[in-house]
Amino acid sequence: MRGRAPKGSAPWALILILAAFCTLGAIHSVVIPLFEAPDEIWHFSFVHVLATQRALPVQSSEVKDVWLREAGQPPLYHLTAALLVAPLDMSDFPGFVRFNIAHPAIDARSESESPNVFIHTPHEAFPYRGAVLAVHLVRLCSVLWGAGAIVGAYLVARELAPDRTGLAPVSAAVAALNPHFVFISSVVNNDAAFACLCTLVLWLSIRLARGTGRPEAEGVRQRPGSVLALGVLLGLALLSKLSALALVPLVALALALTWWRERDTRSLLARGCAVYGLAALVAGWWYVRNWALYGDPLGWSVWILDLPEHRVGLVELARQLGHVGMTFWSPVDDLFPPPVFWGFGLLLAMAVAGWCRWIVRIGRGEYECADGLLLAGTWFVLLLASLVRYMTITPSAEGRFLLPAIASTSLLLVLGWEAVVPERWAKGAASALGVGLLALCAASPFFAIAPRYPLPLIDSIQDIQAMVPFEGGPLGDVRLLGVGVEPRDAQAGERVHVTLYWEAVGAPPADLRSVVRLWTAGGRLIGQRDSVLAGEVYPPDLWRAGDIVRDVYRFEMPGSGPALYRVSVSVSSGDESLGSRSSANAFKLVPPPLSGEITRPLAYNLDDKVALIGVHVADDPGSPGGALVATFYWRALGEMSEAYTVFVHLVDAHGVLLGQGDGPPLGGDYPTPGWSPGEELADTHVVPAGAGLPAGARLSVGLYRVEDGTRLPVYASTGARIPGDAISLDLEGMLSAPVQP
Secondary structure, three states, X not given: OOEOOOOOOOOHHHHHHHHHHHHHHHHHHHHOOOOOOOOHHHHHXXXXXXXXXXXXXXXXXXXXXXXXXXXXXXXXXXXXXXXXXXXXXXXOOOOOOEEOOOOOOOOOOOOOOOOOOEEOOHHHOOOOOHHHHHHHHHHHHHHHHHHHHHHHHHHHHHHHOOOEOOHHHHHXXXXXXXXXXXXXXXXXXXXXXXXXXXXXXXXXXXXXXXXXXXXXXXXXXXXXXHHHHHHHHHHHHHOOOHHHHHHHHHHHHHHHHHHHHHOOXXXXXXXXXXXXXXXXXXXXHHHHHHHHHHOOOOOHHHHOOOOOOOOOOHHHHHHHXXXXXXXXXXXXXXXXOHHHHHHHHHHHHHHHHHHHHHHHHHHOOOOOOHHHHHHHHHHHHHHHHHHHHHHOOOOOOOHHHHHHHHHHHHHHHHHHHHHHOOHHHHHHHHHHHHHHHHHHHHHHHHHHHHHHOOOOEEOOHHHOOOOEEOOOOOEOOEEEEEEEEEOOEEOOOOEEEEEXXXXXXXXXXXXXXXXXEEEEOOOOEEEEEEEEOOOOOOOHHHOOOOOEEEEEEEEEOOOOOOEEEEEEEEEEEOOEEEEEEEOOOOEEEOOOOOOOOOOEEEEEEEOOOEEEXXXXXXXXXXXXXXXXXXXXXXXXXXXXXXOEEEEEEEEOOOOOEEEEOOEOHHHHOXXXXXXXXXXXXXXXXXXXXXXXXXXXXXXXXXXXXXXXXXXXOEEOOOOOEOHHHOEEEEOOOOOOOOOOO
């Protein structure tokens, strides 16, 4: 990776990197659904206004127009995009835009997990037309801005180490293959344009600082074009985003480093006037306009008008910085599996270790371009400080706000890795890193981004796994085929996904709604959801005859159990009820672990189907006539296809019935066909007992079949069958109050 490049040699590595970046960007621009990228709808709306009205909008200082949410941005990116799409007919915008009103970004009270903020219709499909075509053209324009930033990253690294041929291509590749930078450079957003201009300003600042006091660099120092270009680019950056204000002190530092080496105050003043004067000529009109319209050169009061009040403390700020680090690489939370982020964390740790070694080398004077590194590091620190300040007043913990420092970050990362990787392995490590990042960027559109926004369509009913069918005909223009639940065996407090499968038999109306309810087998309602069918992704008015649509509802399971559950669905259109359907038992809440020790262990086997392993009996103080509360602890031994009822008889010493508490297990919520071998559960029954119990009172317990009353055979631990298949439990010593003598 070391060595001097032949003079005038073509930067073939950079050309290949740019080709890869532009290809990846073009693919992303097609795969990413319209307006699902951060703020894309508002950026395009600003472009649309500029292209159609041919003027900058004036914003209200009292109520902000939601469609002009980004109109407070410096307009360079939007003006160039507007020039590109102005000839197109965009009259369909915003008419075709449909918001997903169930998304938390639209309704803060929503608990929806659907990632799409918008409903995507066939209007967005290829061949593109109208405003959809305009969006895709502007996206390609963003790719070109991103490519400019990659060129800038290459130039920055080459400027810092012109005699090290490997540093610039590797640094540019790390920048170009950052998955988030590829993503944000593929959508309608001014971040890529800002990154391009910031990177070029950084490059020229480093050239300015390095081109002084060195005879071999006199050509650079005496060439005024670099100074003039720096002023123009600084002005353009100030017209691209407010964060560009952090470039002003960066350029001042470059000028100060120049003066430190030359000690020529006159040249310093001349260069400073040229750079800042040109920047003011290029960008000053925007800030003067803001001052005149809003009494604020930044237009900040109008910019934050619709933002909620937001304050964070140091602890929360530190936590959010961790999220910033993750989203510097990933455009969406949880887009990549955890090992990918572990890999990025390892690379960062290696880089930090390498920086420590670089600091020692610079302190010893072993690195001649410390001023360039100082500028690159300062730009990152300035941008980070700007982000931290922004995070304290707005919810903005996003790594993309650090992407304008992509040249600095990629260069510093590569230098850090280089300091800890043995030189004999450096070339192989750089190749492996490049291949890994390329594979990640190439795979993410197809295996990470596209799967986040699938249409909920199923090719055939045969493709549905583990579906409990519904009986009955169509409900208006749809037929309810069945329901699937994941997981089928839920834990208390766990979230379950109830998926309904619909078939369109006609042209359903847009207002087709369903009320989905969960019922226990004993008839208790434990939750319901009311919504438009598949309304978060694919509303009914988009359905075509023959479509099989997956419609998902989420329920939090109650904190107690066990129980079997069925699903009922009622369908309506407007005020008209179209009917309802109910499933068989579809899933269950498994028994929680038995808490505490069983106070009175037992060992009775009921036909190898179930065992009675314990009992607890207590008085019921809330019963005015006197009652016993008996809890039986059962263990399922085998599958039971038939429903059994528990009989609980209170008898005296002569077998005379005093009271009984027969009933299905768990009040009917968990019938025996739902029991799985190995499950243990506590089953409580209340038995009327009168004012007092006579001496010798006992409980007679067992199970019988509902259809014909046949009892399950009962065997003691010795293997002997119990007479009458009824377990006899002596109450003496089991109650807090003694029985009557």
